[in-house]
Amino acid sequence: MANEQHLRIVQSGDLAWDKWRSEYPEIQPDLSNADLFGLELNRCNFYRANMQKIMMGACALTYTNFSEADLSNATFTETLFIKADLSHAILYHADLVGADFSEAHLNEANLQGVLATSAIFNHAHMEGANLKEADLRLVTCNYADLSQANLTNTKLGSAEFIGTNLRGANCSNANLQCASLRNAILVGADLKGADLRNAILVGADLKGADLRNAILAGADLRNAK
Secondary structure, eight states, rough: OHHHHHHHHHHHHHHHHHHHHHHHHOOOOOOOTOTTTTTTTTTOOTTBBBOTTOOOOOOOTTTTTTTTTTTTOOOTTBBBOOOOTTTBBBBBTTTTTTTTTTOOBOOTTTTTTOOOOOOBOOBBOTTBBBTTOOBBBTTTTTTTBOTTBBBOBBBBTBBOOOEEEEEOOOOOTOOOOTBBBBTTTTTTTOOTOOOOOTOOOOOBOOOOOOTTTOTTTHHHHTOOO
């Protein structure tokens, strides 16, 4: 459960929270299981905070720092993470449905098993992120960087990855049915056993990609290389 003092401070707003963090940088905040629905905590510092099972749906968290924070099993439905820093954060099995991560930093973040249908990751930095077994159906992830990301067994049906960098990504056994990968960079990507039925790969760069046992029925590969 959340530390009552920490909870009172964060409920007082972003200025009170950041003042306390600057005064006591050695304290690891504990906001686990807290309900902070709908708060505006833009630019707040949650570095290395324990926020397991926190409920922060519909919050405004633009430019907020969650680097190395533990957000396992948290709820962030319809939350704004625009330009937030979640590098190396743990979001294991978090609920991210409809959240907006545009231009956010999620490099090396652990998003294994997250539910993120209809979320937005446009221009996000997700190098080396772990998205294994995540549900990313209907996400918009255009011009993002997912190089070296782990997308094994991930649900990506009808998702958009237009112009996205998936260089060296592990997409083995991923479900990419009807996904748009127009002009995506898939150089050296592992697509073994991936389901690419009716996917759009127009202009995609597939040099060195491993497509063994991939299902390509109905896929549009015009101008792919």
